[in-house]
Amino acid sequence: MQATDLIFLFCFVPITVLLSFLEASTEYKNFILIISSVIFFSWGKPFVVCIMFTSVLLDWLLGLAAGSRRPKTVRLAAVWADLALNVSMFLLLCHNGIFNGIGALTLKESLIPVGAAYYTVRGFSYVFDCFTGRAEAEKNPCYIIAYTVSYPLMLPSPIVRYGDMAPQLRQRKMTGGMISRGFDKAVPGLAKLAIAVPAMEAVASAGLGGDTVLGGWLGMLAYICRICLWWSGMFDISIGIGSIFGFTYPESFEKFDPKGLVSGLAESFNRTLNHFAAEVLTAPVKKRSGILKVLAAAVCCVIVASFYSFGKFVLLAGGLAALLVAAEQLFLKKLLGGASVSAKIISCIYTCTASFAIFSLTYFNSFSQLAAWLRSLLGIGTGGFADAALKTALTDWLFVIAVTAVCLFPPTRGLLARVTEKLSGRSAAGYGAVRIAKTVIMCLLLVLSASTLASAAIVV
């Protein structure tokens, strides 16, 4: 089952929310969450549930060991054991393609989506936090199971730490205000996935599939937008569904800001995951030189890239990001961080070029394709400025692209925010008009997204 499945959105989630609403006690809500998560994961892959619950119970036991008053070597051994457990679980469930050629271990597809494998990161973060003292070892395994495998947390959600979630797991309330805010967050996220992502996908495939100048530039821009929209959409749905269930998560996806250079881009992409990886990697070198910290940040980039794919070019993209991040930490930030207009323009050009380079490595599968794309960018040996496929894709999705551009482009986004703020701050009637307009837009987006998903399901 996936987050964009109609049976999940319009059948599974409402029933679970309704069941959770029936009883006020948090223990009951946790129980409903665990049962529904079992169904969520057993949907299609029942035996995965057995493996997952076994690993979660092991996490709980190792957390007890890591958080105990035993000697540090024992506690450290528990952390390493948990790291090995979760890495092997991750490889088995998500990246089992690397076992190709090992016979019995060969599995053709990943068993669960990468997003769902966040539970391995969450399980390790719990043991790590117990070791560092950030969280207390939990004696009741039900809380650990609810924290680790609850499906609102299992979508590609922010890496919430157990120390932050423990109070919410023990005491939370599902209120009308939270449900309303949850819908306000989840519906635009769904619209991003159902409407905006296909638009960007169409433009990207048309542009990068051809050999034209405009196709090269616009195609890569659309590809980057597609990835950003996909991630922010998934995060929005996750945070929205969490809010409906009474959870509050931190934001994990931030708008792209050229001022932050590549370090800012890498950090803002999946902030909570990056912070956790950096924390784990820099933990042993806290009191050492800055060079080691830079190295840890660079290694962090490669590890985070390998979290998504073990493809050669994705790892290469991670390596390039690591190189640039290390260079920025060492000297580039000082060079490009000037307050003058020319320094700002140069830093913006640098960040955009680096982003294009990193994302292009994740798109192409061979150096020949990459070289052809670079040639098309420069207009060398191309088939013209724009081909018919690109024009068709642009005109077909004109409205969606325009709306997405307005919502994503910082100046227009800021202008929209200022206008609505001004209107709602003028009078009570203005405030009401803005709220009603937002409600109407939400309903329209919901209908559009549902109809688009239903149409797509018919095709499948």
Place this chain on the structure above:
Amino acid sequence: MEDDKYNDIDLKFTDKSAKREESPDFGGSAGERRIGQGLDGCTGEASEMAERENEAEDISAVPDADALVIPESDDDPAEAALGSLAYDAVEAHYTFINLAAILIVFLTIGMTLFLIREGKRYSTDNVMLNMQTFADGSYTQSLSNRYIGESKLGGLASKLGGLLRYAYGINGESLKEKPEQGPIDAEGSETQTQTVTNPQGEPVITTTPVSSEVVINPEITGISVTMPSVTITLQSGFTGVIKHTSTSMTSSFTSTAPFVPTATTTSGESSETTPPESTPTGSEPPTTPEEQIPTDETTTPAPPTVTTTPVQTPPEETPVTTPAQTSFEQIPLTADGQ
């Protein structure tokens, strides 16, 4: 009753003063003060209490009753509290409207998906529940497919989505150029027409290919390839439609005109139709060439016979063939369309 709903809406702000800066000045005037009174009884009571306190303070400060003025200072804590309560009440009001509207839409879609069915409870790909189908996930997958596949909303949503996309220009259905109106195949989709003429006197064959669709769904079957459906229209009024996926092939033949076996010879600019020597329906009137040539606007009726032949090829090894190859290899066409 309404108050109970508002009590359920727990709006907790960590920094109310900051929130209030962005919000309208609900506590600024007497008229706006009524908003809170009208929406929430508690707010009304609080405002009355605050007014009484203000009156008491003013009376004690100013003995002259004619000079009694209610202070309008923003610094007054009572005014600030009043504004905060009014703001909370108004926000709760619109939050309730927002939640109710979205829930109605959400539940309507969900219930329609769940309740309105086409009537065929068990589809052809129905999988019985047993240990094997449960363990390999095919049972739950078939449930997912049936959820949308048997629902009437699938078609309704498709139509509604088409209308909305048309209205908003999404996917450019309103912008797409339609240079020529092709015949409509069995699926109802318009297709472009490509006419093949043979100067050797063979029947004119019209092929109508549509674009192939490759559906990648790693959760279900890895990669399923849906081959293009090809409509072949003969001038005698027979239409053959072939459509096959990675797991099945469907071919159908329909007739849109009374069967009159003719041989059409196309040479250069003129076409000559010669009736065969042995006409089986001699009582029928002779047909003119104009009557035999099907128009592009002809809608093919439902196919009388549909034959489904499962293909045992695994999905990974399914050969992807061009529409033209598919049509001529799979359908044994003869002049009379049999």
